[in-house]
Amino acid sequence: MASIGLKMVNSLYEDGGEGSPSNPEKFKGQDFEELRESLLAEKKTFQDETFPPNLDSLGEQDDIPAEELEKVEWLRPLDLNPDASFVVDGTSRFDFKQGDVGNCWFLSAIGALTFRKTLMAQVVPMDQSFRENYAGIFHFRFWRFGKWVDVVIDDLLPTIGKVPLSVSSTSEKEYWAPLLEKAYAKVCGSYGDMIAGNPPEAFKDFSGGVSVSCDLSEPQPDLWDLMNRAVQSRTMMGCGTFAGEKGEEISAEFGLVEGHAYGVTGVLVVESCEEQVKLVRVWNPWGMKEWNGDWSDKSNLWETVSDEVRSLCMKKRDDGEFWMKMDDFCTYFEEMHICCDSPNFVDGDEVCLWNCSLKEGRWEAGKSAGGPDYSTEEFWTNPQYRVTVKAVEGDNEGDKNVLLSLMQKPDEEYRRKITYHSIGFSVFLVPPEAPKGRLPYSLFKDQEPLILSMFHETRELIEFYCLELGEYLIIPCTFEPNKTSSFIITIYSKTEAEME
Incomplete structure (x- = not known):
């Protein structure tokens, strides 16, 4: 494949x-x-x-x-x-x-x-x-x-x-x-x-693809364009409702299930009363219980669109799938997730062939799990990955051309027993005089990281960056020192890049 x-x-x-x-x-x-x-x-x-x-x-x-x-x-x-x-x-x-x-x-x-x-x-x-x-x-x-x-x-x-x-x-x-x-x-x-x-x-x-998560309470300005590109790229899309008191209120009033995962199965712009309305199609895996607000299966708003659009969108009813306005989608759902083979859908560059390089690693308590404080010698016991960006394409300065993924690989066989550590990484620019192999603390003791990621207690941490020509040192670590875990580190790059 x-x-x-x-x-x-x-x-x-x-x-x-x-x-x-x-x-x-x-x-x-x-x-x-x-x-x-x-x-x-x-x-x-x-x-x-x-x-x-x-x-x-x-x-x-x-x-x-x-x-x-x-x-x-x-x-x-x-x-x-x-x-x-x-x-x-x-x-x-x-x-x-x-x-x-x-x-x-x-x-x-x-x-x-x-x-x-x-x-x-x-x-x-x-x-x-x-x-x-x-x-x-x-x-x-x-x-x-x-x-x-x-x-x-x-x-x-x-x-x-x-x-x-x-x-x-x-x-x-x-x-x-x-x-x-x-x-x-x-x-x-x-x-x-x-x-x-x-x-x-x-x-x-x-x-094994690339996932992007969006906080719908503060939607990014290009969210609609991102969703459109995602649909055209045949990505997998999902979303989730609020849990707790807010979720209960929404569930009681609008028919959504609190703390529940749904699929996002389509987007469409329709003309209604001489206005362009952005709609999102959402699917409940229960096969029933649907949104009952504007543009739901029983909404009178469907009478304001053409017969062709109404026939296309209303082929089936009471099947767990429904339409809702984009603004309502961002209001009543908490998060959305998109996953595709490559990061192309993120910026719409369908021509680009991304390079993907994976490596396995492991933090060992007392040996190679020095925590996040890069000002200490313990930090420099963490695993190191050197990445060389050999070329940069495009005229737009600041375009994101590298994606870094850090994924924990638990030793525990049973999913419920897995505990994920809070993980992140630092990225340093490697000076020209650096020797080959592992780099010592003394070479960086007066240098701030070029990039310092947020730390998250998650299975996989994904970040997009803009890296210029040069050699970089990536150091993945756990937020708390002396934690033991295996991991997979992946770099996706728009241009030629090598990781060792």
Whole structure:
């Protein structure tokens, strides 16, 4: 799978090597093809010993009573519907709806993924079936910390009274989404480990792409243009409502769910009463409960647009998807997230081929985790990365030409148990007389960092910068010294740049 607008250099895998899109790493050492061939030869159906059909795999379920969990029965799709299919007439956000597991963030990301057909085929191999070569075994692919992995599962799904406990098929016939969810639950440790999160996490695991988050309470001036470019670039887009008291008030008055993740599925300018109105289309992964304000499905404002526009926008109603005015979107939603293969959508430069370079690193308490204070010798025990910007294109001084990503790679297997440190980085200009290799504190003791990022307690920190010709030293660190964690550092550059 080639990424549009992106050139991989110095990545964690060679093109075609293990961990690449065409040759993903086998998660837990399970080889899908070998397992399926063996099962078919023995005329058996697969039961995954590494993710067994029991309460451990279901995990902690905060919103489901214990007595209900005791009723859980693991059934295969063909047990639920003899006419079950993997995919029917392509994949769509309307193929599924959320169940009792609180993973709306993940499902909103699946909805966004369905707009990226090439990427969808990478994550969800389409040559799978409940008829041809069926042995109760399926597989899916995710990008995990620099490498693609192939995740094998059986098709036993948790049900109560033959009703799926988690994601279910809207048609009660199509099962690619419940099986995709199970594969991701296996990666997270259990279904319970998928509870609560933000769409960018799943966006990243579906693509390895670049994410940008926007605070809608103080929207950037070019937000509408950014969203337009994002839609044209086939990005994945999501948003979230307010939690707490403000979220409760909005929910009661306007029908939005508080603290809930939605998908952003389109933007459109319509003419209404001789005025241009900017509209945003939003999708609730519940498959129901919609916005009831201006431009909602039942709004009289749709009578003010042309029959053609009304027909285009109102094909379906009461399906969880709705339109709202851009101003209302920024008022009643707290944040928006966009993810694409390359940063092209950010500035609209569709011609640019970004270079992308990834490296693995690790902070070790007492050895290489010196904290953020660059005036101390301890700081200079942190990992160092030297980046040489060899060329700069464009006539606009100050154009952002480099993106830095710092992503924590936890040692903990279960997602719920992961604690992320507050992370950031400093960028120094390397003087011409600097030797090769690691650079000493003495060389920089009188120098301020050229860039000092904010520190955030997050899985991934992303920052855009303008770097001129020259050599730079990037030092990633934790806000508190002596923290141990692995990380992935990535540099995206508009022009030729090398990282070592």
